[in-house]
Amino acid sequence: MLSTDERITPQLKGFLGLVVPKGILGGSFYLEVPNDFTRDMLEQRVRPSLLSALGTLDDALAVSNFSVVVNPDIDDYDRSTDSSAPVVAPAARDELTQPAVTSGYAESIPHAQETVGPARNNDTRLNPKYSFDNFVIGGSNRFAHAAAVAVAEAPAKAYNPLFIYGDSGLGKTHLLHAIGHYAISLYPGVRVRYVSSEEFTNDFINSIANNRGAAFHSRYRDIDLLLIDDIQFLQGKAETQEAFFHTFNTLHDHNKQVVITSDLPPKHLTGFEDRMRTRFEWGLITDVQTPDLETRIAILRKKAQSERLRVPDDILEFMASKVSSNVRELEGTLIRVTAFASLNRTPVDMQLVQTVLKDLITLDDDNVIAPVDIINHTAEYFKLSVDDLYGSSRSQAIATARQIAMYLCREMTSLSLPKIGQLFGGRDHTTVMYANNKIGKLMTEKRSIYNQVTEISNRIKHNQRYKSA
Numbered sequence: 001m002l003s004t005d006e007r008i009t010p011q012l013k014g015f016l017g018l019v020v021p022k023g024i025l026g027g028s029f030y031l032e033v034p035n036d037f038t039r040d041m042l043e044q045r046v047r048p049s050l051l052s053a054l055g056t057l058d059d060a061l062a063v064s065n066f067s068v069v070v071n072p073d074i075d076d077y078d079r080s081t082d083s084s085a086p087v088v089a090p091a092a093r094d095e096l097t098q099p100a101v102t103s104g105y106a107e108s109i110p111h112a113q114e115t116v117g118p119a120r121n122n123d124t125r126l127n128p129k130y131s132f133d134n135f136v137i138g139g140s141n142r143f144a145h146a147a148a149v150a151v152a153e154a155p156a157k158a159y160n161p162l163f164i165y166g167d168s169g170l171g172k173t174h175l176l177h178a179i180g181h182y183a184i185s186l187y188p189g190v191r192v193r194y195v196s197s198e199e200f201t202n203d204f205i206n207s208i209a210n211n212r213g214a215a216f217h218s219r220y221r222d223i224d225l226l227l228i229d230d231i232q233f234l235q236g237k238a239e240t241q242e243a244f245f246h247t248f249n250t251l252h253d254h255n256k257q258v259v260i261t262s263d264l265p266p267k268h269l270t271g272f273e274d275r276m277r278t279r280f281e282w283g284l285i286t287d288v289q290t291p292d293l294e295t296r297i298a299i300l301r302k303k304a305q306s307e308r309l310r311v312p313d314d315i316l317e318f319m320a321s322k323v324s325s326n327v328r329e330l331e332g333t334l335i336r337v338t339a340f341a342s343l344n345r346t347p348v349d350m351q352l353v354q355t356v357l358k359d360l361i362t363l364d365d366d367n368v369i370a371p372v373d374i375i376n377h378t379a380e381y382f383k384l385s386v387d388d389l390y391g392s393s394r395s396q397a398i399a400t401a402r403q404i405a406m407y408l409c410r411e412m413t414s415l416s417l418p419k420i421g422q423l424f425g426g427r428d429h430t431t432v433m434y435a436n437n438k439i440g441k442l443m444t445e446k447r448s449i450y451n452q453v454t455e456i457s458n459r460i461k462h463n464q465r466y467k468s469a
């Protein structure tokens with residue numbers, strides 16, 4: 001759709017060839033590119049043409065903005081499967097038709113009424129997978145969910161900051177992204193930025209190293225809604241904390257919303273200055289807890305629906321009763337069960353579920369798996385060196401082994417996506433996200449992958465039991 005634009009040179013066309021359209025959510029057209037350079041080219045040279053081209057799309061799609069996400073792994077992405085026009089996820093349509101709320105917020109941000117405003121949202125770093133639509137509400141998260149919705153509907157008017165804490169895998173990151181999507185759907189010009197604390201730290205360090213402090217400041221201060229994940233990561237990092245302190249103050253003073261997640265409540269966060277912890281307590285503090293059985297069943301049901309998996313209710317109930325600690329683990333179990341059924345071309349029934357779950361060694365909650373064990377076992381299984389997994393080789397065999405190791409780190413540890421990326425030679429969190437999705441999908445399609453993942457994870461758990469015995 002861009003080829004009619006005279007400014008598009010052959011060189012630029014080359015860059016456009018690297019772009020993979022991913023879909024439309026919350027009024028944003030999501031594109032993936034393999035590196036920062038392509039993203040910059042796109043944003044600097046193509047933005048006006050792309051925005052005007054988006055303006056010619058069917059109104060029903062309600063697209064007014066685009067987001068470019070860097071995913072270095074799309075080099076091995078098969079573009080032929082995705083070359084058709086992107087489709088709007090059904091959930092996104094509902095989100096787009098949400099009635100506007102009357103908080104008066106739109107009037108308070110001048111750019112919210114500008115037609116070109118949405119372009120400001122091209123770097124939100126929001127994950128289209130996490131919306132309020134697919135978040136299941138239960139006793140364990142009802143309050144956090146209500147607070148999150150309130151903040152999205154009236155940024156900086158309801159609670160500022162909103163501080164959400166809780167154990168790993170209980171939906172904090174999901175809520176953060178959902179706030180961002182919902183706020184953008186209500187106020188298309190609102191400038192939103194999601195950042196994990198690891199990325200904030202890296203960004204800060206790079207900005208000092210490259211003398212780009214001004215760009216860093218504007219990235220985090222010229223926004224209306226800052227969503228910062230896993231703040232505990234700033235523990236003991238005095239200079240980054242100082243940078244965050246000033247960012248926070250600037251945003252708060254200018255009536256901009258800050259939402260923070262953490263594994264602990266402010267008063268239990270160690271390695272933070274008091275002035276920082278006090279600020280975390282200015283607004284509303286809420287927690288997410290381990291979901292009860294009904295909520296776990298509902299989460300599995302929703303997940304099965306969204307992945308179009310046919311799983312009878314009694315099976316979902318059985319799975320939910322067996323895996324109780326963490327939603328991420330619960331989702332992992334559902335993937336294993338449905339992958340096994342799909343590979344064997346059998347329906348998901350109780351016998352199959354029992355077989356699969358029997359195969360999955362379960363560990364006590366206090367048995368914590370170290371990522372280094374995952375990497376060692378994966379390397380050993382594939383007869384590769386550990387450095388192969390950490391390194392940058394793109395050979396198919398090494399890349400797949402690396403993606404399996406990333407998948408298992410995601411499934412078996414509480415490490416966040418950026419932390420796993422860092423572990424694997426400083427890769428971007430989107431690379432880990434891609435590996436996780438890819439292996440999850442391949443497990444349903446290729447028996448060899450399913451068997452490899454199951455075997456490696458069992459070896460890791462077996463070894464862990466042996467160590468702690």
Ligand SMILES: Nc1ncnc2c1ncn2[C@@H]1O[C@H](COP(=O)(O)OP(=O)(O)OP(=O)(O)O)[C@@H](O)[C@H]1O
Pocket residue numbers: 130134135136137141166167168169170171172173174175230263299327328331414415416
């Ligand atoms: N209530 C819920 N409804 C639907 N999905 C949920 C819910 N809670 C958690 N999940 C899903 O569980 C997975 C883990 O959630 P998430 O990443 O948000 O956890 P987290 O609390 O941020 O964990 P961490 O602290 O490790 O980053 C995600 O796929 C998320 O979509």
